[in-house]
Amino acid sequence: MVRWEPGARERLQAAALELFATRGFEQTTAAEIAQSVGLTERTFFRHFSDKREVLFYGQDLFLQAFLDGVDDAPADASPLEVVTAALRSGAALFPDERRPYSRTRQAVIDSNPALQERELHKLAGLVTAVTETLRTRGLDETAATLAAETGGTVFRIAFAQWIREGERRSLTEITSAVLRELLTLTGAATGAADERR
Amino acid sequence: MVRWEPGARERLQAAALELFATRGFEQTTAAEIAQSVGLTERTFFRHFSDKREVLFYGQDLFLQAFLDGVDDAPADASPLEVVTAALRSGAALFPDERRPYSRTRQAVIDSNPALQERELHKLAGLVTAVTETLRTRGLDETAATLAAETGGTVFRIAFAQWIREGERRSLTEITSAVLRELLTLTGAATGAADERR
Structure with a gap:
């Protein structure tokens, strides 16, 4: 028994x-x-x-949290709005209480190439799943891939910042800041692109 | 002798x-x-x-082509303009005559996990080098990483499209199209973001 x-x-x-x-x-x-x-x-x-x-227990929940965000986005949401919804839903899996655990886990992963590869594979799987979901919403392949990959980049940057020693902002706040930076980068947030022409 | x-x-x-x-x-x-x-x-x-x-001969030239684009960008260029200059300079390494070679090379790489990993490592090295160069231009870490990673995403998507069977556009043309798609995604190109509010 x-x-x-x-x-x-x-x-x-x-x-x-x-x-x-x-x-x-x-x-x-x-x-x-x-x-x-x-x-x-x-x-x-x-x-x-x-x-x-x-170290990879709960990977399905991780993936599902992001996909739930995609599913909950309104049908007429723009690709970036859908990705933003996915990132917000995913970030909710990482409340501040989890930060010490996530920080230590990342240090363990960074110390071992096979674990790094597995982690990359996990994040690549997330990007692929989001790409496919965006495709079912009618986006063409380039737009869907670009949106999902950009979302992956925003998540990686925000997550790395969130687990820095001394960081106090929540993952949700940092994710919003990185998304704003993305809009600044492409000139959408500040009108900088127009000023430059 | x-x-x-x-x-x-x-x-x-x-x-x-x-x-x-x-x-x-x-x-x-x-x-x-x-x-x-x-x-x-x-x-x-x-x-x-x-x-x-x-399969990886000439990797230094590959890296240098992108970095030359960064160096040639005007001092007051926006991060995205710098990344665009890097992508244009990099794309010049891949004239249409090289497409059959690149296509076959990619098929070989896709067939072998160790080669895939090495290729990912090469592209990650490119993104890191561009990030560092953007940092020396005064960008903070988040903005530099986001710009360089986004450039890497645009390159990967454009390159994959360029080597598709039947594709006729040059890598430079496809890169420009993906960059436009990026601006559309973030609402910078079409004003879609404003229309949606």
Whole structure:
């Protein structure tokens, strides 16, 4: 009979991140993670297929949060408005309480090329999914790809800023600031493009 | 005494691409590439450190073409104007005569995850170099990163379109079209943003 440990997944996740951050990802085994919170290796593998997966648990929810934003955008929303809705919905997954976790997780990922690649793959999957959803809204391929890729760029820049030491603004606020910067860049926000002609 | 074979590098490059495309990248050896054009393996390794490098030869020129565009932009150019200058200068490296080569090269890269990763790394290096150059022009980090990343997105989309079967427009023309689409996306080109309020 398999016993279900209440809260085991969360305890394993917290312990894994702590060990990855202090000892290093490669130097930490699944058995050590389990032992550190009084659980067995077998319990670990009931929750995660391997130690890497601890860092990518919830990936479906991550993707879905952005896609929900796309779905909720009005039918007549412009591509950028749809992307903005996706980014707002995605940012809600990262409340300020989560910032220390996200910061440590990123440090672990930055320390390991295979984890970096997996993270890039995750973000590329998000961009592809948003591109496809924009296509179903009638955008042509170039417009859909450009909008989704630009959204990905805004998310990466905003997220990197959000986890900086000393940063106090929420991810939602930072995302809005980066989106405003995007409009400034293309001359849409300030009329700078007109002034320059 | 080392004999220098005139045109050896170009012959090895053409032969390598042909073999990679027909037999597969992994199934082709440096010796086979050399033999197919009547050269020795030793001559191959005087020109390339390994067979992968054949596909990435000229990477410095690639990077420099974009950076030259940045350098040539007027001091008061907006970030997007600088990025546009970089893209125009970079696109000049890809005249229409080069399209069949670029198309085949991309097919080889798409067939191999390690080559894809190397190509991503090359493009990421380009974005980083452009970001740094924009920083030296006085842009803050967010604006510089956003401008350079957006430029990278425009290049990737334009390049993928350029090598499509049946595409007739030059890379410069397609790049301009994608840049216009970017302005439309952010409402800068058409005034759509104002109409929507």
